[in-house]
Amino acid sequence: MTENSAGQPDTPYSPTNVTLDAGNTLAQAACKALRVDIIRGVRSPGERLRIEKLKTIYNVGPTPLREALQMLAADQLVLAEGNRGFTVAPLDLNEFEDLNRARTAIETAALRLSIADGGTDWEAGVVAASYVLKKEDAALLQANGGVTDAWEQANSAFHTAIVSACGSRWLLRARRGLHDQCERYRRASVYRKRGERDLNAEHQAIAEAALARNVDLACTLTERHFALTASLLSDATSRLEADRKASTG
Amino acid sequence: MTENSAGQPDTPYSPTNVTLDAGNTLAQAACKALRVDIIRGVRSPGERLRIEKLKTIYNVGPTPLREALQMLAADQLVLAEGNRGFTVAPLDLNEFEDLNRARTAIETAALRLSIADGGTDWEAGVVAASYVLKKEDAALLQANGGVTDAWEQANSAFHTAIVSACGSRWLLRARRGLHDQCERYRRASVYRKRGERDLNAEHQAIAEAALARNVDLACTLTERHFALTASLLSDATSRLEADRKASTG
DNA sequence: AATTTCATTTTTCTCGACATTATTTATTTT
DNA sequence: AAAATAAATAATGTCGAGAAAAATGAAATT
Numbered sequence: 001m002t003e004n005s006a007g008q009p010d011t012p013y014s015p016t017n018v019t020l021d022a023g024n025t026l027a028q029a030a031c032k033a034l035r036v037d038i039i040r041g042v043r044s045p046g047e048r049l050r051i052e053k054l055k056t057i058y059n060v061g062p063t064p065l066r067e068a069l070q071m072l073a074a075d076q077l078v079l080a081e082g083n084r085g086f087t088v089a090p091l092d093l094n095e096f097e098d099l100n101r102a103r104t105a106i107e108t109a110a111l112r113l114s115i116a117d118g119g120t121d122w123e124a125g126v127v128a129a130s131y132v133l134k135k136e137d138a139a140l141l142q143a144n145g146g147v148t149d150a151w152e153q154a155n156s157a158f159h160t161a162i163v164s165a166c167g168s169r170w171l172l173r174a175r176r177g178l179h180d181q182c183e184r185y186r187r188a189s190v191y192r193k194r195g196e197r198d199l200n201a202e203h204q205a206i207a208e209a210a211l212a213r214n215v216d217l218a219c220t221l222t223e224r225h226f227a228l229t230a231s232l233l234s235d236a237t238s239r240l241e242a243d244r245k246a247s248t249g
Numbered sequence: 250m251t252e253n254s255a256g257q258p259d260t261p262y263s264p265t266n267v268t269l270d271a272g273n274t275l276a277q278a279a280c281k282a283l284r285v286d287i288i289r290g291v292r293s294p295g296e297r298l299r300i301e302k303l304k305t306i307y308n309v310g311p312t313p314l315r316e317a318l319q320m321l322a323a324d325q326l327v328l329a330e331g332n333r334g335f336t337v338a339p340l341d342l343n344e345f346e347d348l349n350r351a352r353t354a355i356e357t358a359a360l361r362l363s364i365a366d367g368g369t370d371w372e373a374g375v376v377a378a379s380y381v382l383k384k385e386d387a388a389l390l391q392a393n394g395g396v397t398d399a400w401e402q403a404n405s406a407f408h409t410a411i412v413s414a415c416g417s418r419w420l421l422r423a424r425r426g427l428h429d430q431c432e433r434y435r436r437a438s439v440y441r442k443r444g445e446r447d448l449n450a451e452h453q454a455i456a457e458a459a460l461a462r463n464v465d466l467a468c469t470l471t472e473r474h475f476a477l478t479a480s481l482l483s484d485a486t487s488r489l490e491a492d493r494k495a496s497t498g
Numbered sequence: 499a500a501t502t503t504c505a506t507t508t509t510t511c512t513c514g515a516c517a518t519t520a521t522t523t524a525t526t527t528t
Numbered sequence: 529a530a531a532a533t534a535a536a537t538a539a540t541g542t543c544g545a546g547a548a549a550a551a552t553g554a555a556a557t558t
Binding site for chain 1: 272273274276277312315316317319320321322323324325329330331332347348350351352354355357358359362415416417418419420422423426427430
């Protein structure tokens with residue numbers, strides 16, 4: 001298997017296989033599988049998504065595939081330029097600044113509402129997710145650089161739990177879209193200076209502030225938390241850009 | 250032409266015709282046309298969107314139509330239930346509370362950022378949009394109930410101008426999606442107690458607070474502005490529900 | 499040598515017909 | 529009347545042909 005400049009395998013995962021659960025179509029199933037693959041980097045940023053190729057990979061006909069790609073294009077995970085086919089939305093670190101600003105704004109807005117409205121069940125959810133994440137944060141210190149699947153899930157679950165009581169599914173939806181995008185950047189990058197960061201401490205502090213109903217502190221900590229991630233990602237700029245150019249073919 | 254219980258024509262507009270400008274496909278063009286029609290109520294909430302019917306209305310084949318509908322489903326303007334076809338997303342006033350909460354949160358978040366970052370060009374944009382809206386607000390007082398096309402455009406342009414300097418296209422995108430949804434509710438409803446409301450005063454106050462860089466005031470006024478609209482929409486609950494049931498067929 | 503023009507090739511998109519599958523409606527049976 | 533079965537209807541998926549657009553490459557021009 002080929003490797004990139006950081007010594008990480010190019011495709012750590014194999015394509016998600018398309019399975020249609022009851023009550024939805026092949027197009028929706030293909031969309032789901034492709035979404036996961038794009039977020040996890042199985043389909044790498046900038047990659048051309050030719051129908052003929054995808055047909056053989058996912059065992060789905062052209063019609064549901066095109067529909068799936070159009071849905072993903074609506075979510076900005078895929079780029080659909082007229083008459084030029086589909087490509088995985090490229091990662092652009094200028095764009096990321098913009099993206100991170102949006103996600104921070106929405107996350108803190110949801111956080112405010114959630115802390116104001118959250119009941120005991122919310123508190124319990126936060127405590128539980130915090131507990132799971134604590135272990136994954138510790139495990140991440142042992143890992144050699146890359147973000148793992150289990151950590152991503154625990155991290156995502158933790159932040160979701162904290163904002164879950166905001167009382168607006170629409171807000172949570174908007175938030176999810178931005179988080180999916182951010183996850184792509186996280187997974188594509190490698191934490192070079194991870195030693196300088198104590199993720200566990202950050203997460204625990206956020207959880208504590210939220211449970212103490214200290215709105216302003218929780219928001220401030222979250223903002224810093226996201227900003228810190230962003231600055232570490234920026235460190236990986238050159239590598240990302242270099243890899244992109246290298247894989248143009 | 251048939252009329253609903255408020256004496257408004259059921260379909261005040263005719264279907265937008267699908268025209269493909271350079272650089273995009275029929276599917277995208279159909280999506281754009283359908284989006285406009287759904288937002289304006291040309292295709293009414295809950296309406297079944299059968300491919301065969303749409304083919305004759307929009308003069309587009311089944312393939313691009315399905316793709317367009319899937320895109321709109323991703324934006325929650327269309328409901329795609331597996332193997333049961335497509336329907337225009339219904340209007341639900343419980344849902345609207347949720348929706349309005351999300352839009353208020355995102356709007357005020359963008360507002361904060363915009364007021365902090367906005368330069369002279371931003372100020373000029375706000376002043377200009379405010380001027381245009383002033384006239385439309387006045388014209389609305391003469392109109393008998395329903396929100397007009399021109400007012401919607403001016404209103405949308407005004408609120409967009411105010412948040413335009415927030416520095417995040419992703420945030421503006423999330424915001425637009427929610428505004429499109431809200432516009433559907435506004436247009437579907439009729440302002441019954443419009444006499445009790447001075448829209449122009451509200452808008453001018455928001456503009457003034459923003460230009461004076463009074464962040465908290467601008468946000469508070471915007472929140473009230475949205476909440477007031479929401480409460481007036483709630484008044485129209487019974488009519489909306491009744492019309493929906495009447496048109497089931 | 500660089501650029502433009504034109505024709506060729508390739509890719510993408512759209513259409514329509516048909517097969518398959520799921521859902522709804524009608525009928526029969528218990 | 530309720531449940532089970534069968535027919536009708538509608539939605540989805542597959543395929544292949546053809547149209548339209550973009551990319552490619554060769555020849556002509558500057």
